[in-house]
Amino acid sequence: MSIIDLLREDLRDFAGYRSARTDACDGEIWLNANESAQPSAADGDGSLRRYPEPQPAPLRAALARLYGCREDQVLAGRGSDEGIDLLLRALCPPGAGAALVTTPTFGMYAVCARLHGTRLVDVPLVDGPGGHACDFDTVAAVAEREDARLVFLCSPGNPGGNLLPLPAIATLAQRLRERAVVVVDEAYLEYAGAPSAVELIGAHHNIAVLRTLSKAHALAAARIGCVIADAALIDALRRCQAPYPLARPCVEAALAALQPAARAATRDRVEQAVAERERMQAALAELPGVRRVYRSRANFVLVRFEQAQAAFERLIGAGIVVRDMRATPGLGDALRISIGTPAQNTVVLAALGATPAGAPVGPRNEALA
Numbered sequence: 001m002s003i004i005d006l007l008r009e010d011l012r013d014f015a016g017y018r019s020a021r022t023d024a025c026d027g028e029i030w031l032n033a034n035e036s037a038q039p040s041a042a043d044g045d046g047s048l049r050r051y052p053e054p055q056p057a058p059l060r061a062a063l064a065r066l067y068g069c070r071e072d073q074v075l076a077g078r079g080s081d082e083g084i085d086l087l088l089r090a091l092c093p094p095g096a097g098a099a100l101v102t103t104p105t106f107g108m109y110a111v112c113a114r115l116h117g118t119r120l121v122d123v124p125l126v127d128g129p130g131g132h133a134c135d136f137d138t139v140a141a142v143a144e145r146e147d148a149r150l151v152f153l154c155s156p157g158n159p160g161g162n163l164l165p166l167p168a169i170a171t172l173a174q175r176l177r178e179r180a181v182v183v184v185d186e187a188y189l190e191y192a193g194a195p196s197a198v199e200l201i202g203a204h205h206n207i208a209v210l211r212t213l214s215k216a217h218a219l220a221a222a223r224i225g226c227v228i229a230d231a232a233l234i235d236a237l238r239r240c241q242a243p244y245p246l247a248r249p250c251v252e253a254a255l256a257a258l259q260p261a262a263r264a265a266t267r268d269r270v271e272q273a274v275a276e277r278e279r280m281q282a283a284l285a286e287l288p289g290v291r292r293v294y295r296s297r298a299n300f301v302l303v304r305f306e307q308a309q310a311a312f313e314r315l316i317g318a319g320i321v322v323r324d325m326r327a328t329p330g331l332g333d334a335l336r337i338s339i340g341t342p343a344q345n346t347v348v349l350a351a352l353g354a355t356p357a358g359a360p361v362g363p364r365n366e367a368l369a
C-alpha cells in the first residue's frame with residue numbers, strides 16, 4: 001500500500017493547473033505568461049514583474065536543511081494554514097470520511113474541515129494533573145470507527161502547551177497506515193527543545209508534519225510555512241495548491257531569515273522566550289486568584305482564574321490584550337497569554353498581581369466552566 005492509496009480517489013490522476021512556470025524552458029525573451037513588458041513604477045528593482053517560482057529551489061533547500069528532511073519531502077506554502085487546507089482537500093472526499101481533532105486545539109483544523117464539508121470528530125485531550133494528554137488508543141479506535149482520513153495532532157499543543165510523545169505518534173501512524181494520515185502540527189516545537197516528528201516520516205509514509213516561520217522565526221506576516229511528508233504525498237499536495245502560492249518578497253524574507261546569522265539570532269530569541277516562559281509560569285502560579293497554570297512547552301501559557309473576567313479586564317485596563325479562551329469547552333475560566341518581552345511580561349504580572357481578591361465577577365458561562 002502506498003500513500004497514493006490514501007488520496008481522494010477522484011484526484012489520483014489530477015494534474016492540477018499547468019502554469020507558465022510548470023514546463024521548464026530556456027529562452028531569452030519570455031512572452032508566455034502575459035506579464036507586463038515593463039516593470040511598475042512601484043517596483044524599484046523590477047523584481048516583481050514576473051510570476052514567481054511556485055516552489056523556489058533555494059527556499060526548499062533551506063527548509064529541508066532547517067527541518068532535517070529531503071527537498072522532495074517539503075512543500076512550502078502560505079503558512080501552515082495552507083498546509084492544513086491542502087491536506088484536507090487532497091485526502092478527504094467531499095461529503096465522505098472525517099477528520100479527527102483532539103480539543104482543545106488550534107481552530108483552523110475545524111475551520112478548514114467545515115469549509116471543505118468534512119465531518120469533524122473529536123477525541124478531547126484528557127486534562128489531568130500533568131496537563132493535557134492525548135488518549136492515543138481512543139484516537140486510533142475512533143479514527144477507525146468514523147473513517148477518519150486525517151488525524152490532526154498539535155505538539156506542543158495550542159492552547160495547552162503540552163508535548164506529545166513521538167513513540168505514541170509512531171504507534172498511531174502504524175495502526176492507521178492503511179486508512180489515515182496523521183498530521184503533527186509543530187508550530188511551536190522550537191520552544192520545546194524536543195525532537196521533531198520529521199524523524200518518523202522515513203518509516204511512516206502516513207505522517208505529515210507542519211512547520212512554520214510564523215512563530216519562532218518571527219515572520220508571521222510573510223506567510224511561509226510547510227508540510228513535510230513522504231515525497232509522493234508532497235507531490236500530490238503541490239498539484240492541489242495554487243499556481244503561484246509564494247510571493248517573491250516573502251520568499252526573500254524567508255531566505256534571509258534562514259541565513260546562519262539570522263538563525264543564531266532566532267535561537268537567542270527562542271532561548272529568551274523559554275526563560276521568560278519559565279519565569280511567567282512560576283510567577284503566575286503564585287498570584288492570588290490563579291487556579292492553575294498549565295506547564296507549557298511553547299511561547300504562551302494557559303492560565304485558569306478564579307475570576308477570569310476580572311483578570312481579563314485588569315489586563316485590558318493595563319493595555320494588554322491576551323487570548324480569551326472562555327468560549328472553549330472545558331476552559332471556561334482560562335486565558336492564554338503569549339510570552340512577550342521581559343518588560344512586557346513584568347507589566348502582565350503587575351496588572352494581575354494588583355487584582356484584589358473578591359473583585360467584581362463578570363459574566364461567566366457556568367455550563368462551560
Ligand SMILES: *Cc1c(COP(=O)(O)O)cnc(C)c1O
Pocket residue numbers: 078079080081082106154158185187211212213214215220223224225
Ligand atoms: C500559529 C499556529 C500555526 C501557524 O500558522 P501559519 O499559517 O504558519 O502562520 C499553525 N498551527 C498552530 C497550532 C498555531 O498555533
